[in-house]
Amino acid sequence: MRVIMVVPTYQEADNIAWILGRLRTALPAVDVLVVDDNSPDGTGRIADEIAAADPQVQVLHRVNKGGLGAAYRHGFAHALEAGYDVIGEMDADGSHQPEQLHRLLAAIEGSDGGPAADLVIGSRWVPGGTVVNWPRRREALSRGGNLYVRALLGISVKDATAGFRLFRREALEKLDLATVRSTGYVFQTDMVVRALRAGLSVREVPIEFVERVRGDSKMSGKVAVESLRRITAWGLRERRDQLRRMWSRSRSRG
Template identity: 80%
Template sequence: MVVVPTYDEAANLAWIVDRLRRAQPEVDVLVVDDDSPDGTGRIADGLAAADDHVKVLHRTAKGGLGAAYRHGFAHALAEGYDVIGEMDADGSHQPEQLGLLLDALADADLVIGSRYVPGGSVVNWPRSRELLSRGGNLYVRLLLGIRVRDATAGFRLFRRGTLEKIDLDSVRSTGYVFQTDMVARTLNAGLTVREVPIEFVERERGDSKMSGAVATESLKRITWWGLRERRDQVRRAWRDRSWRSRS
C-alpha cells in the first residue's frame, strides 16, 4: 500500500492516482486527507468509489505531514499490508519509478527514492532551493553520523517489520522532519536502508507546503537529536573507559 497525504491537492490528486494505478495495477493507494478546504477529500472519495484499490482516511484538521503518515501507516499495518510506501500527491515523485523501489526492497528494510545518489536528479528547481536541500542533507549526515544522502526524501518503501521494529507509536515528529526521523530510527535499529536514484520533478500545479518556518523547525529538531546523540556517545565512552580501568 502506498500512502499519499493530501492538503489542498484538488488539482493533482486524480491525475497522480491514475498514474500510480496504471504504473502498478496491483498496488493499493491510501489517500490521507487533512480536511482540505479545496475539496480534495471529496475527490478522493470519488476515486475510492470507482476503484477498490483506492482507500481514503479523512482527518479533521491539518496536522502536518508526519502526523498524516503515522495515521496512514498505522492503518496499513492494521489491514495487514507487508509493504507500505509513501509518495507526494503533487507529481514530484513519479509513480512510473515505483518499480525501482520495489526491486530494491528485495534486500533492504527501507528503500528511498534518492535525488542525490549517482543517477538521481532534480528537475525545475531553482538552484538556490537545490543547494538548500543538499546543504540540509549534508548537515543531517554530519550531525547524525549517517551515510544516507537524501534523508529528507519522501518517496519510500518500508517493510512491515521495519515499522514494527522502530515502534511507530513512539514517533512524535509531525512535520517534514518526520522523514529524517524515520531514517535515523531505521538505522539505529540495525536495519538496512538502500537508496535508488530517481528523477524528482517540481510540481506544476498548486502550492508547495514547504516554507522557511517549516525548514527552520526541521533544522532545530535535527540539531537537538545530533547534540543528544553526541552527548550519549561521550557518556558511553566514559562508562567504557571507567569499566576498563576497574577490570
C-alpha cells in the same frame, strides 16, 4: 507481496485525480491510501469519488491539519492493521513519479541485482538521481541540509529528507510507530535514523524528482529551518550521550 502507497494530502484538489490515475496505470497491482487532513478545497471529496469507483483506492479523513508525519503515522497504522507486506510513501503533487515506483519495488525485493532491503528511498542525491525545475537556491538548501544531517547524525544516507519510500511491514513494526513523535517534515529524517539505529537495511535508488506545476508547495524556508533545528537538537543529544557512555566506560575500567 501486498503493496500499498500512502499519499497524504492537504489542498491538492488540482493534483489528486491526476496523480492517482498515473499511479493506478503505472502499477495496477498496488493499492493506494489517501490520508487527507480536512482540505478546504475538496481534495478529500475528490478522493472519495475515486475510491467509490476503484476498490483499490481507500481514503482516511483526519479532522485537523496535523502535519506530514502525523498523517503518515495514521496511514501506516491503518496499512499494518490491514495486513500489507510493503507500505510506501509518496507526495500527491507529482514530484514523485509513479512510473518510477518499480525501481523501489525491485530494490526492496532484491530483484534488481542488489540486496533486498527493509527501507528503500527514492533518492535525488545518489548517482543517477536528478531534480527538474528547481532553482539553484532550493537545490543548494536540500543538498546542504542532507550533508548537515549526515555529518551531525553520523549516517551515510545521501537523501535522508526524501519522501518517496517503501518500508517492509516488519521494519515498521520494529520501529514501533507509537514511539515516533515527529509530526512535520522532520519525520522523514527521524524514520531513517531510527531504521539505521535499529539495524535495518536501507538502500537508496536514483529517481528524477520533478517540481510541482500546480498548487502551492508546503515546503518553505521556515519549515526547512524548523526541521534543521530539530535535527540539530537530536545530534547534540546523541553526541552528549556518546560522551557520557565513553566517560562511564573509562571510569569502570579505571
